[in-house]
Amino acid sequence: MSNRKITPYVLVLPAWAWLALFFVVPIGGMLSMSLTTGSVVTGFQQTFEVGNYATAVGTYWEQILRSLFYGACATLVCIVLGYPMAYWIAFRGGAHKSTYLLLILLPFFVSFVLRTISWRFFLSDNGVVLGTLKDLGLLSEGFAVLNSALAVILGLAYNFLPFMVLPIYAVLERMDPHLVEAAHDLYADRFQAFARVVLPVSLPGVFAGVLMTFIPTSADYVNASVLGGTHNTMIGNVIQTQYLVNNNYPIAASITFVLMGLLLVGIFSYARALGTERVMEVHA
Amino acid sequence: MNNRQRPPLDPALLRGLTRARRGPLPIPGITRRHTLQAGGAAAAALALSACGVDGQQREPAASEDFWAGKERTGNLRWANWPLYMDPERTQIQQFTESTGIKVDYKEDVHEAASFFGQIQPKLANGDDIGYDLMVLTNGFELAKLIELGYLARLDHTRLPAFAEYAGEIYKNTSYDPGNKHTVPYASGITGIAYNPEFVDREITSLQDLWDPAFEGKVGMFADPQEIAVFGLLANGVDPADSTREDWEAAADKLREQRDSGVVRAYYEQDYIQPLTTGDLWMTMAWSGDIYQQNAEAGTDLKFVIPDEGATLWTDSLMIPYTTKAPVDAIELMNFLYEPEIATGLTEYIGYISPVPHAQEVMAEWAAAEGEGERAEALRAMSESSLVFPDESDYQKLHNYVALEPDQQGEFSSLFQAVTQS
Numbered sequence: 001m002s003n004r005k006i007t008p009y010v011l012v013l014p015a016w017a018w019l020a021l022f023f024v025v026p027i028g029g030m031l032s033m034s035l036t037t038g039s040v041v042t043g044f045q046q047t048f049e050v051g052n053y054a055t056a057v058g059t060y061w062e063q064i065l066r067s068l069f070y071g072a073c074a075t076l077v078c079i080v081l082g083y084p085m086a087y088w089i090a091f092r093g094g095a096h097k098s099t100y101l102l103l104i105l106l107p108f109f110v111s112f113v114l115r116t117i118s119w120r121f122f123l124s125d126n127g128v129v130l131g132t133l134k135d136l137g138l139l140s141e142g143f144a145v146l147n148s149a150l151a152v153i154l155g156l157a158y159n160f161l162p163f164m165v166l167p168i169y170a171v172l173e174r175m176d177p178h179l180v181e182a183a184h185d186l187y188a189d190r191f192q193a194f195a196r197v198v199l200p201v202s203l204p205g206v207f208a209g210v211l212m213t214f215i216p217t218s219a220d221y222v223n224a225s226v227l228g229g230t231h232n233t234m235i236g237n238v239i240q241t242q243y244l245v246n247n248n249y250p251i252a253a254s255i256t257f258v259l260m261g262l263l264l265v266g267i268f269s270y271a272r273a274l275g276t277e278r279v280m281e282v283h284a
Numbered sequence: 285m286n287n288r289q290r291p292p293l294d295p296a297l298l299r300g301l302t303r304a305r306r307g308p309l310p311i312p313g314i315t316r317r318h319t320l321q322a323g324g325a326a327a328a329a330l331a332l333s334a335c336g337v338d339g340q341q342r343e344p345a346a347s348e349d350f351w352a353g354k355e356r357t358g359n360l361r362w363a364n365w366p367l368y369m370d371p372e373r374t375q376i377q378q379f380t381e382s383t384g385i386k387v388d389y390k391e392d393v394h395e396a397a398s399f400f401g402q403i404q405p406k407l408a409n410g411d412d413i414g415y416d417l418m419v420l421t422n423g424f425e426l427a428k429l430i431e432l433g434y435l436a437r438l439d440h441t442r443l444p445a446f447a448e449y450a451g452e453i454y455k456n457t458s459y460d461p462g463n464k465h466t467v468p469y470a471s472g473i474t475g476i477a478y479n480p481e482f483v484d485r486e487i488t489s490l491q492d493l494w495d496p497a498f499e500g501k502v503g504m505f506a507d508p509q510e511i512a513v514f515g516l517l518a519n520g521v522d523p524a525d526s527t528r529e530d531w532e533a534a535a536d537k538l539r540e541q542r543d544s545g546v547v548r549a550y551y552e553q554d555y556i557q558p559l560t561t562g563d564l565w566m567t568m569a570w571s572g573d574i575y576q577q578n579a580e581a582g583t584d585l586k587f588v589i590p591d592e593g594a595t596l597w598t599d600s601l602m603i604p605y606t607t608k609a610p611v612d613a614i615e616l617m618n619f620l621y622e623p624e625i626a627t628g629l630t631e632y633i634g635y636i637s638p639v640p641h642a643q644e645v646m647a648e649w650a651a652a653e654g655e656g657e658r659a660e661a662l663r664a665m666s667e668s669s670l671v672f673p674d675e676s677d678y679q680k681l682h683n684y685v686a687l688e689p690d691q692q693g694e695f696s697s698l699f700q701a702v703t704q705s
Contacts, residue, residue, distance in 0.1 A: 040404070041431055041689050063704070066532060126562045144500060146563060147549045149464040230542050233704040244397045246696050247428075 034096065034253035044249060056254040060238050064259065067235040069268070070149070071218030074156035078213050081157070086205070087198075090172035095282075101169070104162050106265055111160060116226045119155050120146060123227070147229030155223040160216060164209035167219075171205030172198070175248035215263055235259055299353045337340065350615065351439045354500070359386050360612040363399075363415040366391040368470070378628075380618050385612045393419060400425040403556040405436040408617070416607040417616060419469050421599050422684060423509055424692050426466070429602070431689045434467040436603040440618060442614045445621035452639040453678055457598065458524060458686035466600035467617050468638035470629075473512055473585060473670065473681065474595035477569030477587045482562050490518045490590045492566065499545050503558065503567030504538075505577040506550035508685040508699035510595065512539060514568060515699075516685070523682045531698055538605065538702045550703040559585060571670055572635050587670070589680055596681035598638075643672040 034052055036044040057064070089100045107115055121127055123146040126134070133139045145151050175198070183193040221236030228234075235255060242252035352501050369375060369389070376387045392415075393399050395657065399420070403413045407429075420426050429435050446467050454468045482501070493502055493514070507512050515534030516523045526534075541547055548564060556577050558564040567617035574587040601620070604615045619625060626639035627646050648668035667678050687695055 039689070039693070041428060120557070120563075121561075124558075124561050124563050130356060142500070147500075165631075225552075226554075230547050231705045232600075238704060241700060244401065247397075247401075248693065 002152050030253045030256060033249050036250045038250075040247040049250070052250045052254040053258065056251055056258055060235060060255060063235045063238050064255075064262070066233070067218045067259070068262065069155055070156060070224075070234060071214050071220075073153045074160065074217040075210055075214045077153065077157035078161050078164035078209070082161055082209065083202075083206070086165045086168035086172055090169050090175075091177070097173075101166075104165055108162065111253055113222055114225075116155055116159065116222055117153070119158070119227060123151055123154075146227065147232070149228075149232055151227040151229075152223050152232050152234070155227045156217040156220060159220075159223065160213040163212040163216075167208035167212065168202055168205035171202050175201050203274065207271075210270070211267065213260055215267070218263060219259060294593055297343045298312040335549055338555055340406065347415060350436055350605070351442075354610050356385065356611045356615070358384065358612070359662065360417060360609050360616060361388045361390070361415045362613075362616070363390050363392040363418040365393045365419060366687075368419070368599075368633055369629065374632075375620065375625055378569040378625060381617055382619065383612075385393070385615065386390075387616070387681055390415075396421055396423050396425040400428065403604070404428075404434075407432070407606060412606050412608060412650060413604050415457060415604065416609040417601060417603055419599050419601055421597055423507075424455065424687075424696075426459060426600070426602075427687065427689060427692065430460065430465050434605055436605050436610055437464055438467070438603070438608065438617075439614065442611075443618045443621075445618045449621045449623055449626070449641050451638055451640045454598070457682045458602070467621070468598045469601050469620070470633060470635040470637065471596055471598045472635050473571040473589060473673075474505070474513070474568060474597065475571060475589045476566060476594075477559060477574045477585050478566040479559055479562065479564070481584075482565040487566060487586070487588055488591055490514060490592045492590075493568075494518070494541050494544070494546060496544060496546060496564055500548050501563075501565040502541075502546045502548060503551050503555045503564040504541075504547050504703070505568045506552055506703045508696045508703075511550075511703060512685055512695070512699050513595045514538075517590075517594075517682070520592070523685045525687055531695060535698045535702055540701070557609045572633075573643050575670075589677065591680075592680055593680045595637075596678075596683060597684075630671065631665070634665070634671060636673065640672070 032046065033044065035046065035048045035050065036050075037047045037049045038044040085104070093100050122129060124130065125144050125146065130139060130143065130145065134141060134143070138258055145154075178195050179201070180193050183197045188196065218234075219236050221234055221240050224232055224234040224237050239252050239255050239259075242248045242255065304532040310423055314668070345450055364381065371385075373389055376389055380386060390498045399418075401413075406413045420429070421566040441465070446463070451466070454471075455463060457463075457468075460466045476487055476490070476493065483498075488665055492498075493504070504514070512531065512534055513523050516526050516530060519530070519533055519537050521530045521534070548558075551567070553573075554568065555564060556573055559567055559569075560577070560581070560583055569587060571587055574585050577583055601612055601617050602619075607613060620629065621639055623641045623645045626637050630637040630642050631646065643666050646662050650659050650662035650666060653662060674683065685695070
């Protein structure tokens with residue numbers, strides 16, 4: 001083999017080593033951990049206890065389904081809010097596009113947890129929003145948003161909105177504006193031009209946005225613990241408790257793999273439904 | 285009822301006053317039990333990556349064997365919770381003056397679970413954890429440390445001040461009978477706090493936490509040990525004699541409270557802010573947090589020990605078996621039980637001292653001081669039943685449920701099913 005042939009492999013070696021060390025090894029360890037039995041005191045023995053998975057799903061199916069539901073709702077909110085934002089910046093942003101993008105990213109300069117906690121003040125029963133509306137007599141005294149499913153979903157959508165806006169923007173920005181003109185030349189009205197030309201072109205961006213919001217929102221635990229109330233626990237909270245409070249590593253690992261499996265299945269069926277080529281386009 | 289009336293001057297206020305003289309106020313809102321979640325998450329990640337799989341149980345270091353041939357080294361490393369000693373470290377200075385032992389004091393304990401995760405793998409390997417003395421609450425982590433044999437068995441011949449001055453209740457705890465491995469540092473009460481701006485009646489009973497009039501306005505703790513005691517007491521069961529059936533009944537009682545819509549949320553330690561804004565009207569609370577909040581923000585939050593009783597938790601001093609300076613560590617333990625030293629510590633931290641005699645000393649100090657802010661503060665604090673509970677107060681205070689290590693998982697699951705719904 002000539003040097004020319006080996007060089008790419010040598011160059012890619014650090015990346016592979018990185019992946020092996022920080023992804024493959026830990027995930028293998030977790031998989032093995034999920035099949036053990038024992039406790040911190042007695043140690044965890046490898047017994048290939050598949051029952052851990054049954055326990056995980058049997059005990060926490062409600063929190064698992066709720067997490068997927070909250071994740072889906074938050075993703076939907078992100079699409080509804082984020083698409084018009086991306087569209088507007090891409091086509092109407094003019095010379096200030098990068099300023100608008102910076103504005104969208106600006107909240108990221110503040111810690112994720114602090115941003116979420118600030119929503120507590122914002123949504124507080126007597127806070128700026130609800131307090132004012134109550135003073136105006138528009139809401140009943142007992143009305144509350146904080147510590148509810150709505151608060152958690154809004155918090156998730158707020159925190160992950162930029163991950164929806166940016167990929168959609170990237171696709172729309174690259175789109176040739178003449179395509180829209182051509183549609184109009186062919187007697188499409190504005191709605192038709194959008195539905196038949198812009199939307200299909202932007203779908204890969206939406207797909208990437210969905211991946212980047214649905215996966216982290218479904219697995220999030222900060223929003224549920226800061227903004228949630230009773231009956232709002234997400235599976236991330238359960239995993240955190242099992243790992244760090246109960247030190248029940250096998251169950252925690254099992255739940256993690258169940259969640260990972262469900263997300264992968266969901267994403268692959270979603271990719272199928274949209275057509276795999278489109279997924280590849282995202283990377284193009 | 286009378287013994288629960290608040291002292292004429294709020295201990296919170298005194299603490300503010302005394303602290304102002306001694307040094308700058310700590311950052312508002314960061315209390316000893318208050319961990320920023322960001323920090324917690326980072327620590328958690330570290331703990332996770334460091335967590336080993338081994339959990340080999342060791343034979344506890346026997347008293348004689350462990351102490352044989354051990355000598356003073358002159359250097360001591362101590363891990364404590366934040367804001368648990370004044371910024372000048374007065375007690376440590378006094379200790380160094382008296383013994384010549386230098387102390388490296390670190391406020392490294394922020395959360396019991398992640399601290400345990402951090403030290404457990406090293407202790408399992410028999411490695412030095414970087415501390416010779418540490419302070420942990422009587423929770424699952426302490427039980428695990430004792431069960432795993434990671435704590436040095438204390439040589440009580442080296443603890444004469446403890447024998448002489450420690451209150452009886454601190455010599456006979458459910459979590460470490462006979463003080464084999466720990467001696468108390470300070471205690472606090474978990475009771476009910478409420479905001480009189482919104483609650484227009486006096487709160488006296490645990491049943492108030494179940495009152496539908498407070499729908500969506502009641503906060504409860506997420507911690508299984510904490511919430512279990514309240515469920516048991518609400519059912520009229522003494523946590524010390526509780527059985528498995530009692531725990532289930534308590535969980536049912538708490539589930540009923542949750543499903544009736546009274547509970548707004550289950551809190552780790554971030555309940556103060558919602559209590560001040562009116563998102564919560566009433567909540568389970570730690571006595572010290574309410575003092576600090578009132579002192580720092582001038583709020584008028586009320587704290588009560590309900591008729592049915594409340595929880596007394598204790599933070600204890602302990603020595604890891606891998607220590608490099610066991611003699612220095614046990615000398616400091618003993619030193620902290622000298623009444624003058626215990627009094628000085630209490631004056632700053634405002635939690636319950638395990639040395640009841642500190643009350644007398646504090647009253648003497650107040651008399652010696654004569655007039656002025658500090659005298660007032662000391663006098664009021666020495667008369668406060670929340671800092672120096674009397675016999676009848678202690679009658680109403682209960683320890684957490686004592687659990688065998690093999691019961692912990694089941695116990696936690698039972699109550700987590702309530703709080704993590």
